[in-house]
Amino acid sequence: MKKTVYCLEVDEVYFFPVAYPDELFYSIMARYNTMTGNNAAIHTVDDVFQTKTAVSTIEFPSRLNMLSLSMPSTIQLDVRSIIEKNTLLNFYCAFKSPEIKKEIIKRMLESDGKGVHIKLGLVSGGVSFHRYLRYCPSCYIDDMKKFGMPYFHREHQISGVFQCTRHKIITKDSNVLRNPPNRQIWKELKETSEVVAARSEVYSLQTMKHIEMYAEWAKYLLENPQSKSLDWIKKRYRIILFEKGYVRLNNYTKVAKFIEDLKEYFSDEYLRMMKSNESYNWVKDILVSGVKNPDVTRHLILLQFLNIHPKEFFAATLDLDKIDIRSYFQNAWDKNLVELIKMGKSQREICKILGTSRKTIILATERLGIAAEWKYNGGRRYERTYEETEEFIKKKKEMEKFWEKWHKENPDLSSHAIREKHDHIYSWLKKYDKEWMNERYIRKNNTSNDRVNWGRRDEKLYVEARNIVEAMKARGNKRITVGRVAAYLNIKGWVYKKKNKIPKTMDYLNKEVETVDEFHKRKLMHTYDKLKTITVVTYNSLFEASKINYRYKDKLREFGEKLINGNHFK
Structure with a gap:
């Protein structure tokens, strides 16, 4: 078979x-295709991959062993180095086991690469692949100056x-x-005029911070190969979450x-960019x-939230494949308890820090054989009662002072109104200083004799209800009921006790x-309007x-299929 190199017929690929x-290996192949002068990309395919x-x-380019074999003995091509330095294998295998990574490398070397994306969970996992190959305008200019051409x-x-x-x-x-229609093609990056005219995306400062962090961490994984078993990874996460109070x-x-905390930490804009805002099953x-x-x-998003660099995550020295996670938690918890007791913390403080009960603390000290001399915390384990301590007397004076101060600052308010913002003070005084509190509990009749114009109120509520x-119809995610709308209007009591006074609103x-x-059908229509602009809709995907x-x-x-097939409903 003849090979075409620089438009000359030869028997081997000589460069x-x-x-x-x-x-990127794709970019190398694009340059090779241009340099050979092949009229069709299929000739390049035949040249390189036989x-x-x-x-x-x-x-994940495949058949790389054939690439090596297609070269004459004078050209030593290290295909494993190509996998390491010119493909994205290291990034996508970072949280996969050594066995899976070894299997992927084998497929890239020996087979046609089928099933690699499925093996790595990149097909059905909602991965945010870019639709087009991307480039940095500044890198484009730098590469032109240094190499005379840009590349991906x-x-x-x-x-x-x-x-x-x-x-x-x-x-x-x-x-x-x-993913072009013709998969047997390689294109070079040649967009000189478009680099200058490229549109600049504008993101919030919070999103930009996370975009920058993600890019840095992704590059670290690309350049620093990692590979751990699934059991190791899950145990590592659980230890981190245990330390942060989530386990x-x-x-x-x-x-x-x-x-809930993750959604609050990231902006909606960032989660939408990463295609991680629809479902949190991941x-x-x-x-x-x-x-x-x-x-x-998704692992990098999780590590961003936990503020743990991938280097720190994979640097754990514990043999997590062998440890029992519950025993580890118990030992770590016991160690924290001993440290807190040495620091002189009271039982109440320790319970709050460790998120546990006093009974658990006492049983743990007995199990560990610790003779703890507890800091006094208001219990009745000692000779004095809590009311006899200096701590109580001081706190009582402070509480009384606060209560009187708020009444002086708000002479028109009743004690009941003041309680709404300072109920913890009232509860403490009611429990420990009941007689003093009863003498100073001010009751006022703040009700007005002005008659309510229910007709005017009904008109106003009618507009707000509409x-x-x-x-709710525009959002499509809540069923319209009288109780739900009344809750939004804060008139839930009226629609049951005074509904005859707001007839227009109630009729509506x-x-x-x-x-x-009816709600389910409206929900299907609302979801279909969103999906039809971005993907081919099936009934299963619509329902899900x-x-x-x-x-x-x-x-x-039946309703869903009619909707998809173009029937219109009111």
Whole structure:
């Protein structure tokens, strides 16, 4: 078979481009294709891989052994070095076991690469792959000056990376599709005019901070190969969460609290960019024991929230594959207890710090054989009662002083109104200084004799109710009921006790309330309007995205299929 190199017919491939720093293998192949002058990319495929069926790929090029064999003996091509320095293997295998990584490398060397993305969980995990290959405008200029041409850098193609770590600027989309219709093609980065005219994305300062951190950490994983078993990774997370208070001594994980704090920590903008804002099942998959292991993007988001660099995460010296996690927690907890007792903390303080009960503390000291001399904490274990201590007398004077001060500052308010903001003070005085509190509890009649204009109030509530109902319809995620709308209006008592005084509002609400079936259909229509602009909608995907209880799936199928097929409903 003849090989084409620089338009000359020869029997062997006599050269292969030397890779530039951090150059993507796809980019190397694109340069090779240009340098050979092949009329069609399929000739390049045949030259390099000894087959006409190989396709271009971004993350995990395959048949690399054939690339090495296609070279004459005078050219020593280290394909394992190519995998290490010119592919994205290290990043996507960072949280995978050594066995899985070894299997992926084998497929890249020997096979056509089929199943690699599935093996790494990159197909169904909602990974935020870029649609186009990306580039940094400043890197483009620097590469032109240094090498006479631009090229695609590996780090810019990593899922979730939107910033160049070298120049600290947002990367841009090229005109090269990650998954083009013709997979037997390689394109070079040649967009000189578009670099200058590239549109600049604007993100919030909070989002930019997380974008920069993610890019730096992703580059670290790309350049510093990591590989641990799934059991090791999950135990490492549980130890970290135990130290931060998200895992209890009995190994129970506060998943709901963790997700709530994570959503509060990140901006909606950032989670949307990372395609991690729709469902948080990936958090449960990582934190709770099981066989699921989400992609590395989600791991980095989790580490960002925990403020733990990947280097620190993988630097754990414990043999986590062998330790029993509950025994580890118990030993760590016992150690903290001993330290707190040595510091002279009271039982109440220790209970608060360790998040446990006084009974647990006492049983632990007996189990550990600790003869603790507790700091007095208000209990009745000693000869004096709490009311006889200097601490109590001092606190009593402070509480009384606060109560009198607030009344002087608010002469028009009753004690009941003051309690609303200072109920903890009132509760303490009521318990320990009841007689003094009763003498100083001021009651005032703040009710007004002015008659309520219910007609005017009804008109106002009617307008507000319409606005709320329209907003609920637009969002599509809440069923419209009288009680729910009344709760938003803060008139829940009125719709049951004074509904005859607001007839216009009640008539409107009674007309707008939905049955469960009506609500489900509205929810399906609302979800379909969102999905149809971004993907091909099937009934299964529509029903799942609508988050309706599974038992209604068959009942709604006919309506959902009609909706997808173009029928319109009112």
